[in-house]
Every structure is written in structure tokens, then in C-alpha cells.
Amino acid sequence: MRAMAGAAPSEPRLRADARRNSEQIRSAAIGAFQGQGLTVPLEKVAQAAGVSKATIFNRFGGRIGLIDAVIEEVVARELFAVIEHTRSVGAVERIAYYLTAIRDLQYRQPAFNDVLLQTYPHSRQLMEICRVGSEANEEFIAAARASGALRPEFTAGDLHALVLDNALALKHGTRPPRDDYDRRTMYLLDGIRGRSAASGGR
Amino acid sequence: MRAMAGAAPSEPRLRADARRNSEQIRSAAIGAFQGQGLTVPLEKVAQAAGVSKATIFNRFGGRIGLIDAVIEEVVARELFAVIEHTRSVGAVERIAYYLTAIRDLQYRQPAFNDVLLQTYPHSRQLMEICRVGSEANEEFIAAARASGALRPEFTAGDLHALVLDNALALKHGTRPPRDDYDRRTMYLLDGIRGRSAASGGR
DNA sequence: TCGTAATTTGACTCGCTTGGTCAGTTTACC
DNA sequence: GGTAAACTGACCAAGCGAGTCAAATTACGA
Known part of the structure; x- marks a missing residue:
């Protein structure tokens, strides 16, 4: 784990693209979780958000962090x-x-x-x-x-x-x-x- | 699949060790299936029967054959x-x-x-x-x-x-x-x- | 318009477990 | 003893998604 901890990152000033991606991932995750449960592959969430899977790890640290966030x-x-x-x-x-x-x-x-x-x-x-x-x-x-x-x-x-x-x-x-x-x-x-x-x- | 088809092999005259192993496997399978369900690893059945996993394949052709047999x-x-x-x-x-x-x-x-x-x-x-x-x-x-x-x-x-x-x-x-x-x-x-x-x- | 650090990402490794296979060895039988 | 049947240890395959990283890209301040 690099630096993640909790919900919507806000501690350090995020760059604009990072903030935008966070938001897209959040809403994609809400949709995917509601539709297919918390076990949906992160790959799918990423796809729905229009980002790469790795970005989810960058922003939320992994599935647990993403779940906690939404x-x-x-x-x-x-x-x-x-x-x-x-x-x-x-x-x-x-x-x-x-x-x-x-x-x-x-x-x-x-x-x-x-x-x-x-x-x-x-x-x-x-x-x-x-x-x-x-x-x-x-x-x-x-x-x-x-x-x-x-x-x-x-x-x-x-x-x-x-x-x-x-x-x-x-x-x-x-x-x-x-x-x-x-x-x-x-x-x-x-x-x-x-x-x-x-x-x-x- | 080599030659197996159904239940307890009896068509061709089996060698004595083969017949003995078949019987041991059968009863081990009955015990294992009853205790842990049909999904129990074949490795465990083999172990209980005192033979190698491959012998189960020799005698019964695989899990399905074994299930049908018992x-x-x-x-x-x-x-x-x-x-x-x-x-x-x-x-x-x-x-x-x-x-x-x-x-x-x-x-x-x-x-x-x-x-x-x-x-x-x-x-x-x-x-x-x-x-x-x-x-x-x-x-x-x-x-x-x-x-x-x-x-x-x-x-x-x-x-x-x-x-x-x-x-x-x-x-x-x-x-x-x-x-x-x-x-x-x-x-x-x-x-x-x-x-x-x-x-x-x- | 740069320089730089933050950010993204494609391509990878990894784990994990069981079914199934095969070459080489052992064993039964005549 | 010779031969074929039978056994076995060691191996491969496969699926499948999490998590990682070096390299490329992008935002932002000066």
C-alpha cells in the first residue's frame, strides 16, 4: 500500500485529472456494486469509469478502499x-x-x-x-x-x-x-x- | 479417457491388484462423499483408499465415473x-x-x-x-x-x-x-x- | 513555453487449487 | 522369466482476478 487510507481522497491537493478520475470511479463503482454486488471484478468498474484498473489502485488503494468510499x-x-x-x-x-x-x-x-x-x-x-x-x-x-x-x-x-x-x-x-x-x-x-x-x- | 465407461469394472478380467484397488477406492469414495460431499478432492479419496490419484483415473475414468459407481x-x-x-x-x-x-x-x-x-x-x-x-x-x-x-x-x-x-x-x-x-x-x-x-x- | 512531479496505464506476475496426463517402474499372471 | 497390465510420482493446464511496476503522459507552476 502506498499512501491510501480512506474514502474520497482530499488530504493532499490532487491534480485535476486525479480528482476527475476519482469521481468517475466512484460513480462507476456505485453502479457496478449495485448491479452486480461487491464482488464485481475491478476491471469492470475501471472499464465503466473509462480508466485503467491500475488507476483504481492509485486512487483508492484497492477494493476495500473503494468499498469504504461508496x-x-x-x-x-x-x-x-x-x-x-x-x-x-x-x-x-x-x-x-x-x-x-x-x-x-x-x-x-x-x-x-x-x-x-x-x-x-x-x-x-x-x-x-x-x-x-x-x-x-x-x-x-x-x-x-x-x-x-x-x-x-x-x-x-x-x-x-x-x-x-x-x-x-x-x-x-x-x-x-x-x-x-x-x-x-x-x-x-x-x-x-x-x-x-x-x-x-x- | 482411456477405456472406462461405467460402474464397477467387470467386463475384461481385471488383474487381482486392480480389482482390490477398485474395491478400496469404492469404499473410500463412499465414505468421503458421504462425509464431505461429491466435490471432495479426488486426491483425498485416493489417500483414504491407499492408492495414487492416478489409479482412480485408471479404474473409473475420473470423478464422474466414480460418482456413477457409488x-x-x-x-x-x-x-x-x-x-x-x-x-x-x-x-x-x-x-x-x-x-x-x-x-x-x-x-x-x-x-x-x-x-x-x-x-x-x-x-x-x-x-x-x-x-x-x-x-x-x-x-x-x-x-x-x-x-x-x-x-x-x-x-x-x-x-x-x-x-x-x-x-x-x-x-x-x-x-x-x-x-x-x-x-x-x-x-x-x-x-x-x-x-x-x-x-x-x- | 519549459521543467518537473504527479498521474495514468498496458503488460506483467502471482497465487491457488484441483482435474487430468504420461513416462517410467512395479506387479500379476501364465 | 517374459509380457502386458497396472500403479505411481511428477508434471501440466486452466481459470481468473488481484495487485505491481517501469515507462509514457499530463497537469501545473514559473
Whole structure:
């Protein structure tokens, strides 16, 4: 590693071309990560940015640096919004809303699954996102159990496993049509609901 | 490929050492496949059999030939037994029994997941096993729906996806403790049951 | 308009693992 | 013992993307 450290380089005055390239790489990375996940070959990102792969190393120090520089826009923002919004949902439907929203994110954003699966454990940012996510899980599970919306034997670990399994399925398998996916989300919800809770429709 | 074709070589009179090695390789393969799945390095199988890797190629022509020679003992027998036995279960509990048994097989036999995932599509035997399995799926789904044990919108494709996702999770993830796994099987069952059907306990 | 240092880049190396091959040696069998 | 079958150690192939570097290019200040 030469001199890189964190996000958008700004410490030393960059030359104009370097600044321009940084920006192009950033936005190419956001697009590529969102479309194909965090494991997309850097070569492709470079191509989309109209620069050489080596330039990515010059500007960001490598994949980890690049991820740290854009992960906020790629997934963190959206995830935190989901968590935040979930808190405003009524206690009884909250856990169903949360799981549905998470699964939606997983379906739409391959990068989100890479975060969950901790594909790059060397990125602080990624680990931090995971941590926050785990805490949200526990928060919502506890609340849901208290409200009777969830069957009592269901643990935070169960939720975690549920989501991780889905991440693996989406990552290594063929993604199903959206309506099939959503229907299966319903089965899931019905399987974890407490007896007392009323279902949405069914 | 030199001269191999199918299962246990028997066409031309083999020399005594060759016959002995074939047998050792077969049983080593059964052990290795059951323990670590069909993707276990041939080197390891050879080591367990006390021969060189090249001997496996001499005797079986390669991984596919070896798989074809032992897949019966490794998974087919047990799978067919499950299917057969499922037919003798009462209509209402049948689908639950089937899914539970399949998931048990998936947990205990990594090789079974390799079959499901069609890791080696060049093996006729593997494909045949898949075909038979798919037919069983449809048979049981149809019966379950007819008996009201299954929610009506649940399709054979849903069952297939359910099982495949689990195969991917077990293959690429960390396998959970058995009791967690079984509990999650319960959630699953509760999520796909028809309204009328009574659950086992809960 | 230079001089210089920052920047870019094409072409490379590297790692890493397993399947598969082959020449040369050992072994079974008649 | 002679011969062909069988075994084996050592080797190659392949894929594939990360990361590196010397050489060329470019921005920028004087």
C-alpha cells in the first residue's frame, strides 16, 4: 500500500485529472456494486469509469478502499432508512414489515447480501453496518415477541439465519421471478407469526 | 479417457491388484462423499483408499465415473427409501413428513445437496435421481393440496425452491446445530400448511 | 513555453487449487 | 522369466482476478 487510507481522497491537493478520475470511479463503482454486488471484478468498474484498473489502485488503494468510499450510497443509506422507518410501524406488524423490507433489499441489491455475508471482513465500514444491523434485529425481535406478534420460541439467531440463508440462495442460485419470491416471503411470515397475530390477508 | 465407461469394472478380467484397488477406492469414495460431499478432492479419496490419484483415473475414468459407481450407496438408496416410505404416510401429514425427511437428508448428507444442485450435470445417474425426485415432489404436492394439508397457492416450484435454497445455505454457509435446524424446519412447515390442517404440537 | 512531479496505464506476475496426463517402474499372471 | 497390465510420482493446464511496476503522459507552476 502506498499512501491510501480512506474514502474520497482530499488530504493532499490532487491534480485535476486525479480528482476527475476519482469521481468517475466512484460513480462507476456505485453502479457496478449495485448491479452486480461487491464482488464485481475491478476491471469492470475501471472499464465503466473509462480508466485503467491500475488507476483504481492509485486512487483508492484497492477494493476495500473503494468499498469504504461508496458503501454509504450503495447500501448503508437504504438499510438505515429501512431500520428507521420500521421503528415507526405499529408494534404488531413491525416484525413482518421489517423482514419484508429486508428481503426486498436482498432481492434488489446484491451488494447488501455481500455485506450480510461479510465477504470483505477487512472493511471496517462493512463490519460496522453488520453490527448495526444485528442490533436492529435484536431490537425488533424482542419487541415482536413482547407484542405477541412472533411465536415465542423464535430467536434473533433464527432471524439472522433466515436472512443469511436467503443471501446465500440469492448469491449462488438463480433468482426467482419477483412474484414467486414475494409469495415465499409470505410463507415465511406465516411460519414465524405468533398464534394470536392476525395475518395480512391469506 | 482411456477405456472406462461405467460402474464397477467387470467386463475384461481385471488383474487381482486392480480389482482390490477398485474395491478400496469404492469404499473410500463412499465414505468421503458421504462425509464431505461429491466435490471432495479426488486426491483425498485416493489417500483414504491407499492408492495414487492416478489409479482412480485408471479404474473409473475420473470423478464422474466414480460418482456413477457409488452414488447408489451414497444417496440414491436412502432417497428412494424416503420417497417410498412417504407414500405410506397418511395423506394429511404426508407432505410434512416428506419435507422433514428431505431436510434431514440434506443436513446429514452433503452429497445429497450436490445431487440437488446438479453440481455434475454430466452424470446420467445424478440427473436421473433428480428427475425421480422432481416427480415425487409433484406427486406429494398434488396430494397434499387435494387433502387440504397445504395452502392452495403453494406450488411444486415453491417446494423445489425451498429445498434448493436450503441446499445452497448448507453448502456455502455454516451448518447450524441440529436443534436450531429442526426448529427452523418447523417454522417452514407452519408457513406452508393449509388453514384447516392441525399442526403437530406448537 | 519549459521543467518537473504527479498521474495514468498496458503488460506483467502471482497465487491457488484441483482435474487430468504420461513416462517410467512395479506387479500379476501364465 | 517374459509380457502386458497396472500403479505411481511428477508434471501440466486452466481459470481468473488481484495487485505491481517501469515507462509514457499530463497537469501545473514559473
